[in-house]
Amino acid sequence: xxxxxxxxxxxxxxxxxxxxxxxxxGCDIELVACLTPRYDVExxxxxxxxxxxxxxxxxxxxxxxxxxxxxxxxxxxxxxxxYCIVTLGSCPQSGNVFKGSxxxxxxxxxxxxVDVAIAGCTVKPExxxxxLYRATEILKAKREAMNK
Amino acid sequence: xxxxxIIFNILVFxxxxxxxxxxLLLAGLDRKVLARMQKRVGPPVIQPLYDFxxxxxxxxxxxKAANRKVxxxxxxVGFSALVxxxxxxxxxxxxxxxxxxxxxxxxxxxxxxxxxxxVGGSSSGNPYAGIGISREMVTVMSYELPLICIMLAxxxxxxxxxxxxxxxxxxxxxxxNGSLLGSVALMPAAVAMLLVIPAEVGTQPFDVAEAETEIxxxxxxxxxxxxxxxxxxxxxxxxxxxxxxxxALFLGGLATGVTALDALIQVLLCIALTLIxxxxxxxxxxxxxxxHLFKFYWTxxxxxxxxxxxxxxxxx
Amino acid sequence: xxxxxIKEAMTNLFxxxxxxxxxxxxxAAKPNYRGRISYDPEKCVxxxxxxxxxxxxxxxxxxxxxxxxxxxxxxxxxxxxxFCGTCQDFCEEKAIVLTDDYxxxxxxxxxxIVSGTRFKEKVKGKLSCGxxxxxxxxCARNCPQNAITVDRATKTWTVDHEKCVxxxxxxxxCPKKVLSFAEPAPEGVILGPDCIxxxxCARKCPVGAITVDRPSKSWTIDREKCVxxxxxxxxxxxxxxxxxxIE
Numbered sequence: 001x002x003x004x005x006x007x008x009x010x011x012x013x014x015x016x017x018x019x020x021x022x023x024x025x026g027c028d029i030e031l032v033a034c035l036t037p038r039y040d041v042e043x044x045x046x047x048x049x050x051x052x053x054x055x056x057x058x059x060x061x062x063x064x065x066x067x068x069x070x071x072x073x074x075x076x077x078x079x080x081x082x083y084c085i086v087t088l089g090s091c092p093q094s095g096n097v098f099k100g101s102x103x104x105x106x107x108x109x110x111x112x113x114v115d116v117a118i119a120g121c122t123v124k125p126e127x128x129x130x131x132l133y134r135a136t137e138i139l140k141a142k143r144e145a146m147n148k
Numbered sequence: 149x150x151x152x153x154i155i156f157n158i159l160v161f162x163x164x165x166x167x168x169x170x171x172l173l174l175a176g177l178d179r180k181v182l183a184r185m186q187k188r189v190g191p192p193v194i195q196p197l198y199d200f201x202x203x204x205x206x207x208x209x210x211x212k213a214a215n216r217k218v219x220x221x222x223x224x225v226g227f228s229a230l231v232x233x234x235x236x237x238x239x240x241x242x243x244x245x246x247x248x249x250x251x252x253x254x255x256x257x258x259x260x261x262x263x264x265x266x267v268g269g270s271s272s273g274n275p276y277a278g279i280g281i282s283r284e285m286v287t288v289m290s291y292e293l294p295l296i297c298i299m300l301a302x303x304x305x306x307x308x309x310x311x312x313x314x315x316x317x318x319x320x321x322x323x324x325n326g327s328l329l330g331s332v333a334l335m336p337a338a339v340a341m342l343l344v345i346p347a348e349v350g351t352q353p354f355d356v357a358e359a360e361t362e363i364x365x366x367x368x369x370x371x372x373x374x375x376x377x378x379x380x381x382x383x384x385x386x387x388x389x390x391x392x393x394x395x396a397l398f399l400g401g402l403a404t405g406v407t408a409l410d411a412l413i414q415v416l417l418c419i420a421l422t423l424i425x426x427x428x429x430x431x432x433x434x435x436x437x438x439x440h441l442f443k444f445y446w447t448x449x450x451x452x453x454x455x456x457x458x459x460x461x462x463x464x
Numbered sequence: 465x466x467x468x469x470i471k472e473a474m475t476n477l478f479x480x481x482x483x484x485x486x487x488x489x490x491x492a493a494k495p496n497y498r499g500r501i502s503y504d505p506e507k508c509v510x511x512x513x514x515x516x517x518x519x520x521x522x523x524x525x526x527x528x529x530x531x532x533x534x535x536x537x538x539x540x541x542x543x544x545x546x547f548c549g550t551c552q553d554f555c556e557e558k559a560i561v562l563t564d565d566y567x568x569x570x571x572x573x574x575x576x577i578v579s580g581t582r583f584k585e586k587v588k589g590k591l592s593c594g595x596x597x598x599x600x601x602x603c604a605r606n607c608p609q610n611a612i613t614v615d616r617a618t619k620t621w622t623v624d625h626e627k628c629v630x631x632x633x634x635x636x637x638c639p640k641k642v643l644s645f646a647e648p649a650p651e652g653v654i655l656g657p658d659c660i661x662x663x664x665c666a667r668k669c670p671v672g673a674i675t676v677d678r679p680s681k682s683w684t685i686d687r688e689k690c691v692x693x694x695x696x697x698x699x700x701x702x703x704x705x706x707x708x709x710i711e
Contacts, residue, residue: 009201037188040483045191045198050365053209053372056202080207080372090520093543093573097520109573119568119576121546124493126486131569133487138571143205185473189483432469 003147010056010082011140013045014132017055017079021072022104023062026122027088031059034132039125046132052078057135061088063095063106076112082142084115084135088123096121157235157244161411167234170415171384172196174422178351178387178430181423185431196384203377211370213273222268223371223378229260230385237392238315240402240410251299251313254393258295258348261382262288265357268379269367280366283438284357290445291347297453298337298344301460302397305334315396322400329398333464337456338398340449342425345390347445350383351426353433354441391421493564498547500565501540505580507559510536511693513670514551514560520544523551533586542568542576556668556695588630589646593621596642603634603643649709653696655683656704665696665705 020028034041035048049055052075064072076085087108090096095106108114115138118131157163176193183190210216235244236254247253266284269277303311305328306321318328328334347354357366368379395417402417404410436444484491493499515523515538522544528535540551540560551560570576591612599619604612611627612634614620635643653674661681666674673689674696676682687710697705 006201006205009198010205013195013198013202037186037482038484039486040183040188040190040481042183042191043189043483045195051369053370054365054368054376056206078209080209082206090543090545093576094520094522094541096544096546099520099544107573114573116569116571117543117573117576119542119545119570120499120566124499124566126491127566127569130487130567134569134571181477184481185477187476187479187482189481428470428473431473 007140007143007147010143011136013047014056014136014139015047015049015054016057016059016132017049017052018059018061019072019075021060021062021068021092022065023089023091027061027091027120030123030125030128031061031088034125034128039129041129041132044129044133044136052076053080055079055083056139057084057086057132059086059088059132060092060108063091063098063104064108066103066105069105069111073111082139082146084139084142085112086116086118086131086135087114088118088128090119090121093117093119158231162234162237162239162242162244163231166411167231167385167388168381170418171381171386171388172200173415174387174391174418175384177419178422178427181427182431185427196380200377200381203372203380204374206373208373208375209370211273214370215271215273218267218271219370220375222264222271223375223382226261226264226268226382227378227385229257229264230382230389233257233389234385234392236315237389238319238396239392239407239414240404242407242410243316246316247314249313250315251303255296255299258389259288259292261386262348264382265367265379268371268375269369272367272370274369276365276369277367280357280369284367286438286442287347287350287354287357290442291344291449294340294344294445294449294453297450297457298341298397301334301337301453301456302328304457304460305331318397319400327399327402331464333459334398334456336452336459338394340452340456341394341398343445343449343452345394345421345425346429347441348390349386349426352430353436355435356438356441387422387426388418391418394421493566495564497564497566498549498552498562500542500563500568501545501551501578502561502563503538503540503578503580504559504561505536505538505582507557508536508538508555508580508582509557509693509695510582510584511556511670511691511695513554513556514538516670517550517554518545519548519550520546522546530583534584535581536584537579537581540578542578543573554670556698587648587651589648590625591623591628591630591634592644592646593623594642594644596640597621598640600639602637602639606633606637608633651692651707652687652690652710653685653692654706654708654710655685656702656706658702658704659683660702662701664699664701668695668699670695 018028018031033039058076058079060072087093092106092108095101095104098104116131116135118127120127159165173193175196179195180190180193210219233254236250262284266281269281269284300311302318303313306312306318312318322328329338350357368376371379392414395414399417402413404413512525515525522541524539526537526539528537547562549562552562568576599614599616599621601614601616604614608631609627609629611624613622630645661676661678661683663676663678666676670693671689671691673686675684692707694707697707
């Protein structure tokens with residue numbers, strides 16, 4: 001029964017950690033706009049955590065530049081399981097207009113499994129809220145899978 | 149029978165369960181009211197409980213550079229110190245442990261959670277944690293002096309020339325002579341105590357130690373999973389303990405005799421005090437830098453409590 | 465220490481929060497919002513302008529030869545799209561529309577690809593009879609349109625091309641397998657007599673195949689570049705251009 005309560009809490013209290021891998025900051029602005037009174041994603045329990053060790057959902061924005069790829073992978077190793085990765089915008093998925101550049105290593109699927117991809121350039125905050133909500137459901141499923 | 153009562157006291161009331169539950173409730177109300185003050189909807193009131201349970205479900209990672217035993221023991225030491233503190237504090241009429249020098253024991257016990265945070269942070273081996281613990285040490289040094297002066301002032305007022313440090317006698321004095329908030333000499337001490345509470349709890353504007361965005365959560369940066377859950381619970385319990393201390397020192401004399409009713413009134417008092425001195429201050433101020441915090445506490449707050457001490461010693 | 469916002473904090477505490485109630489209540493995007501792409505393959509003329517102007521190269525076109533023609537599929541990859549709307553601006557037939565659907569998230573990036581397929585029928589040439597015909601008359605008997613006439617005695621075989629609907633039954637039934645559709649005559653843009661050399665067709669051409677020179681009254685088309693989209697035919701003010709067989 002406690003395990004069920006813990007799995008339920010996993011859905012109700014996801015902490016976000018944001019990693020910017022070379023983004024233009026458009027998607028970053030929309031992410032922090034979600035924390036403003038108008039969209040208020042805190043009513044679902046979301047909170048921006050300061051350290052990757054406190055994170056449940058890692059939000060990645062930006063086409064993964066060569067310099068930040070190693071740091072991104074190191075950061076992802078430090079996140080305790082279970083966790084989800086959510087990508088914002090089209091940059092992490094394909095590099096958007098930076099496709100084919102010598103310093104851009106998108107798509108991010110090459111080195112980590114993305115749970116929810118939110119498309120847009122830039123994403124609308126409501127889409128971020130809906131995408132993050134879907135990510136919490138995946139988190140709960142991961143926690144329940146870990147229980148077995 | 150005695151042992152059963154002691155175990156009940158430690159585990160349920162007013163020990164782990166009661167303090168933990170009321171602490172989480174206070175923390176939740178703080179976040180909800182803060183959100184409403186910022187014109188947002190805010191998380192549900194039991195959000196800290198969800199946070200606690202969620203953290204229990206995450207894996208605990210101990211970094212290679214950390215001292216494993218100290219890293220894992222620090223939050224437990226803080227938690228146990230807070231539970232013992234809660235046993236000493238009266239819930240209006242009901243007292244679990246009493247002694248003749250309660251206030252002095254409380255003074256020592258209240259430093260232990262802060263030291264546990266410092267030791268836990270330094271054992272993690274992270275430079276950000278190093279910055280955080282140095283700031284935490286400055287904060288502790290800043291609010292300790294006013295706290296001592298406040299306790300001395302109250303002790304002198306209640307006991308006359310032989311200082312009275314026992315909380316039960318303070319409560320009896322207040323029942324006989326009206327609450328200490330009413331006396332002119334102790335008014336500055338009450339204001340100083342209201343300013344010490346946010347620093348003890350670690351909320352804005354005095355949360356340099358755990359500055360989230362600046363030094364990535366300071367001493368707690370390497371904690372994850374169950375130890376982090378205990379640290380967050382400690383913060384929540386401190387809210388209850390500090391507000392109960394305030395109500396015991398300054399708002400005593402409201403005991404009705406029925407334990408359940410006493411507990412209810414005590415919780416309501418704690419809620420009111422939390423909203424006044426923790427939430428409102430959080431909503432309208434920005435974070436102070438560590439040197440400004442030091443200056444603020446050593447001039448304004450220490451001045452207020454010293455003023456109270458002087459007035460009480462002169463006999464007012 | 466100043467407390468400048470205490471009045472606001474107190475008034476906000478007792479007034480309604482200004483949070484919009486999403487996702488309980490759906491929120492509509494503002495007008496002219498550039499959201500999910502919708503592609504109508506029926507309107508598309510396969511000019512390929514969208515593929516050319518897309519800056520992140522999110523639009524791809526693939527051809528697949530199927531029986532009876534060709535399937536032309538356009539893929540709009542939303543995980544690569546920058547939602548600038550240039551494809552919408554350049555599409556003359558308005559087959560590409562950026563709708564106001566902003567809820568684009570998926571667990572599998574393949575769900576975020578918008579595709580549309582158009583079937584282009586292969587134009588068949590005229591029916592002809594080759595060497596080895598024995599004038600059995602099976603083709604004439606099986607033709608549902610009675611377009612074929614076979615005379616065994618005079619060894620003649622004729623077909624009325626007006627009646628023939630190119631169903632292909634005669635080809636199936638022929639025992640000697642001598643019947644077939646000839647190669648279709650190539651189609652292209654034909655200039656009529658009323659050209660005033662205004663140059664609109666050259667301007668509208670997505671591939672730049674037409675060159676018009678007003679002073680010397682010349683109109684030339686590069687057949688290699690032409691993709692037979694028909695935009696010049698549509699936009700000619702004198703309706704003097706047409707799509708038809710060329711030699």
